[in-house]
Amino acid sequence: MAGRIVLFGATGYTGELTARVLAGLGERPVLAGRNSDRVEALAEELGGLDWALADVGGPGGAASVRALLEPGDVLVSTVGPFTRWGAPVVEAALNARAHYLDSTGESPFIRRVFEDWGPRARAADVALLTAMGYDWVPGNLAGALALRDAGPAAVRVEVGYFLTGAGGAGAMSGGTRASAAAVFLEPSFGRRDGRLVTERSGARARGFVVDGSSRRAVSVGSSEHFGLPAAFPGVRDVDVYLGWFGPASDLLRAASLGLSAATRVPGVRGLLSEAVARTVRGSTGGPDGDARSSSGSHVVAEAQDSGGRVLAMARLEGVNGYDFTAGMLAWGARAAAAGRLQATGALGPVEAFGLDALTEGVRFAGIERV
Numbered sequence: 001m002a003g004r005i006v007l008f009g010a011t012g013y014t015g016e017l018t019a020r021v022l023a024g025l026g027e028r029p030v031l032a033g034r035n036s037d038r039v040e041a042l043a044e045e046l047g048g049l050d051w052a053l054a055d056v057g058g059p060g061g062a063a064s065v066r067a068l069l070e071p072g073d074v075l076v077s078t079v080g081p082f083t084r085w086g087a088p089v090v091e092a093a094l095n096a097r098a099h100y101l102d103s104t105g106e107s108p109f110i111r112r113v114f115e116d117w118g119p120r121a122r123a124a125d126v127a128l129l130t131a132m133g134y135d136w137v138p139g140n141l142a143g144a145l146a147l148r149d150a151g152p153a154a155v156r157v158e159v160g161y162f163l164t165g166a167g168g169a170g171a172m173s174g175g176t177r178a179s180a181a182a183v184f185l186e187p188s189f190g191r192r193d194g195r196l197v198t199e200r201s202g203a204r205a206r207g208f209v210v211d212g213s214s215r216r217a218v219s220v221g222s223s224e225h226f227g228l229p230a231a232f233p234g235v236r237d238v239d240v241y242l243g244w245f246g247p248a249s250d251l252l253r254a255a256s257l258g259l260s261a262a263t264r265v266p267g268v269r270g271l272l273s274e275a276v277a278r279t280v281r282g283s284t285g286g287p288d289g290d291a292r293s294s295s296g297s298h299v300v301a302e303a304q305d306s307g308g309r310v311l312a313m314a315r316l317e318g319v320n321g322y323d324f325t326a327g328m329l330a331w332g333a334r335a336a337a338a339g340r341l342q343a344t345g346a347l348g349p350v351e352a353f354g355l356d357a358l359t360e361g362v363r364f365a366g367i368e369r370v
Contacts, residue, residue: 003099004069005333006027008054008089009078011038013286014133017326018078024045025330029076032068033060062088069096074336076329077102082109083186086191088129092119099127103325105135105220107201108186114226118346128346132332133325134297136222136365137349139240141362142301142314143224144350145369147232149312150303156237158302159224160208160217163244164297165316188221191238196225206241217243227348230356236349286326288320295320318367327365335361 005022009015010031022029023046031046033039034055043051054064056079065088069075075098077089082104092319093100094117102108113130121128131137139159147154188201201221207214222240229235299311299316318324331348343354349358362368 002075003072004015004070004335005074005076006032006098007076007078007333007338008032008065008068010051011035011042012078013320014325014329015078016042017322018076018329019046021330022333023049023269023325025334027330027334030068030334032065032124035160052097054280056085056088060347062092065089065092066095069093069098071097072109073098074333075100076333078329080104080106082106087112093126093128094120094124097124097126099129101129101132101336101343102317103133103135103329104131105133105222107188107305108184110136110223110226111189111196111221114223114346122345125344127336127341127344127352129332129336129349129352130346131223132349133328134321135325136224136240136368137328137358137365138297138299138316138324138362139222139224139301140227140359141162142299142316142369143228143238143303143357144355144358146226146301146303146312147235148355150305152234153305154227154232154303154311155234155306156239156304156308157224157228158206158239158241158304160206160210160241160243160300161297162208162210162215162217162298162300163320164211164298165320166291188219189225190219191229191236194236204239204241208241208243208300210243210300216245217245218245223348226346227350230348231350233335246337292320292323297321297324301368308320315370316362317370319365324365324367328361331361331364 001296005030010019011033019031028049031039031043031049031051032054032139036053039051042050052068054068060160075093079085083106086109110130117128125178143157144158147283187198189196190199202218204219205216207216220240220242225238228238247343297318302310303312304310342354
């Protein structure tokens with residue numbers, strides 16, 4: 001019997017997009033959020049769906065999320081910043097023995113899912129699929145395609161993410177801005193010689209050729225650092241670069257270096273985190289349909305040998321990140337509910353679904369190889 005899909009954060013920007021995709025596919029997810037009037041109205045609009053009140057920041061806390069779940073359910077969370085609100089939601093899924101997907105792109109939270117909660121998920125025979133949206137599924141797919149094409153000589157993979165069309169990095173939702181601000185205050189990571197190493201966001205930069213011109217990008221920690229070596233055990237080094245900021249990439253690296261130094265001073269990180277929470281509001285909506293349709297995505301991956309020679313490359317293109325995230329979460333939740341997961345524990349998307357199925361899912365969500 002297929003498990004239910006429970007969507008927590010259904011009235012947020014990404015949550016509502018995801019709810020609409022699921023309903024359009026004929027699914028009947030349980031919608032959950034912190035505002036009863038809004039979640040009830042959305043549930044009625046989408047065909048009289050079941051709904052519930054849940055708020056990890058409210059009086060009920062994690063218990064309000066745990067109360068939604070039964071063993072075998074699939075919990076989809078779009079409530080960020082995840083470094084602030086995500087832990088109780090994962091705990092609720094583990095305690096209920098429910099599968100879990102989220103929309104985070106936040107490096108510290110991704111690392112915690114794999115390192116802290118992954119073993120518990122495996123013991124509970126459930127899957128934790130963090131970062132199952134535009135951050136960072138397309139790069140996992142592009143990297144896997146390049147590594148498959150390169151063969152066993154490939155020991156290194158580098159991935160770059162870029163925006164195309166109008167809007168650029170300014171067309172972000174409130175949740176994206178809040179998550180990005182939180183990430184740059186926390187240590188990030190890379191993978192070197194088979195080990196995960198702690199480093200700051202923006203520790204490195206490089207150029208990628210996109211539409212015939214070189215575009216700069218800065219390094220970030222992502223789920224590719226965990227998912228690609230799990231799917232391709234010969235991979236020793238993984239680098240992921242975010243190219244949303246164009247010529248400002250080097251300024252961003254300098255700012256990251258300054259923040260890294262400042263947050264080593266006792267008490268500074270906490271003060272900055274409080275300032276971010278006060279000034280960067282998460283629930284402020286995002287770009288409308290016209291704005292989303294005027295922008296798109298370009299993701300490139302290079303598989304390299306031990307000497308840095310490029311053995312194979314994969315390029316993906318398609319829709320903007322928000323529409324992709326909604327489609328990918330919906331596809332992943334349906335696949336998990338239908339029993340199509342190939343493993344348990346904390347998983348990258350290739351390990352979770354297999355390369356062919358993931359290619360199908362990414363294409364469904366609006367991005368494909370070119």
